[in-house]
Amino acid sequence: MDGKSTSNSAYNSAVFNEFLRRNKAVVCALSASYISTFAGYPLDSLKSRLQTTKTPISVPRLAAIVYREEGVAGFFRGLWIPLMTISFVRAASFTIYTRTKEHFRDHHWLARDSIVDVSVIGGVSGAMSGALISFGSAPFELVKVRRQLEYTIAASKGLQLTKAPGTLEAVREIFQANGIAGLYTGFRLHFIRDTLGTALYFLEYDGMRHLLGRQRNGEQGVTPSWLPIPASLVPFVCGSFSGVTSWALIYPLDVVKTKVQQRALAGERYRGVFETLRRLIRGPDPERPKPLLSGIARIYRGLGVSALRSITTHGLLWTFFDLVSNYIDELPRTDEDG
Template sequence: MAADFWAGYLSGAVGIVIGNPLDLLKVRLQAGHGADGSVPTQSPSPQSGLRRFESGNALVRGAAAPILGYGALNALLFVAYNRSLMLMDRTITDPTDLQSIPLWKIWLAGAAGGLASWGVSSPTELIKCRAQLSSRAEVSSWKIAKEILHARGFGGLYYGGAITSIRDSVGYGFYFWSYEYCKRYFASEKDDSRQAALKVLLCGGIAGIVTWASVFPLDVVKTRLQAQPILESRPRGPFGETRPMLDRQILNSFQIAKQAYRREGWTVFYRGLGICSVRAFIVNAVQWATYEWLIKTLNRSDNLVFSLAT
């Protein structure tokens, strides 16, 4: 377990460091408004999103939670994926060599891995999203987390958790499926180490694009759901009872999707997909290359230690 855990953790952290600036732009394009509830008078564009990078610090805004959280998420994802796949097929000995495994098993194992990582991905996504959309100059992931805990308790960290779990399960199913499909499509016995490494980068990048294309409408709804003004203290009655906030209605996923379609048309569900695809290709190319290199290196080290011990 140690090899795929640490390979997943470190590759996930590397991916966040590389992709956070583009992820910030993607989230702002998806939301169409800030976490303070303000709605623009016109649809946002990549140029307006870039102008909202108030300082160099904005490029890494919201990165602290994902670097720690996504590292753990990626570790859980790969461990759950590998274990699920091994439960379905006992012949697997090397997680980087799955040529004989049916692709439908890989999709199911990926979906199981995505669902297993939900416990980390849901609060991480909420904190990241609200930090990236905040208009406050001084904001951090830690400050956002404390505000959520103070206003809504521990359960508040899982606001939007249902749609996040669906997105992760479906998305990661296609993530592992498309990566393995590409590896098989481009495989050749004549490849040298350089060609093999380039193909890993290519397959990882393609897998990232396929994954986001498959769940992008869900991600748009999730972003808008989590960007709602949910942190205001609710007014109290004379006996301490909580009164409804009639001026700030909190919408559910279906209401948000319906409202977005009615106001902005179906294209709203793909706003930011171009930026996201560029980011997905770069991040997942590097992430898969890092993962495969690390797991092979760690497995060789474990085998060497075992051989010396015996």
């Protein structure tokens, strides 16, 4: 009986290990995403609030106001949406990104061991991933924005909330107002942002990993003399760098998207992308425009907390992604696996 039990246990373990190997990209992305999303969500919530406030406010003061008015729960309002959906979206994104890179490799396209080829493959794979995933992620992000800005949206309607509605109630209200199309409010901006942002993100990440010693077979080599950091820190450094820089480049587009969605959710008159951008930079009165520099500063309001969120989220994401990936690679194989 003991021998049979041991044999069954070994068989089940081998099957499970093979399952992990076959679905490595999904397993790595899911496990890493849960941790990084939870860690960075309070900063993401503050970022959304900073983008929509009409007067400048420091991050510590805003955090104090949120804590005083909404408690600790205010920082995590809507958390389960990205925790349960964006994590799966990220898994799909990494799968598309990985499969596209494998397609390039199998056809020997851009096969030189150069930073240009590595970066271009990463950028094209990221663009493909961002474009396809945006169709599924747009409704969830809209609901997340709605939950994060419940009090601001209520104030725009002249209401005062005593208790913010739950996520399902928020979805029902959006659906009742505009049907399925309401869940895709601001989709064009979301699509452009995700396609460009994901392309930049993976282009920078793969390019920097190449500079820091990663070989074409995926193994991490010796880091260069100009940045002699431990190999274990390479994923965190590259993830943080690519997350911050790619986000900074598309940040104005995200601000406009959030503002357009906020106005739509509040039932206010629709303004086009360029009108929204102009009003954010130069103010509502064309006869008395605000100084250009102060307008640009408003566009980048919240970038500091967003950069901190990117460092935390993307650094942890790639660190745990690599840890799980290495763990799966080191799982014992059966004789049939070779």
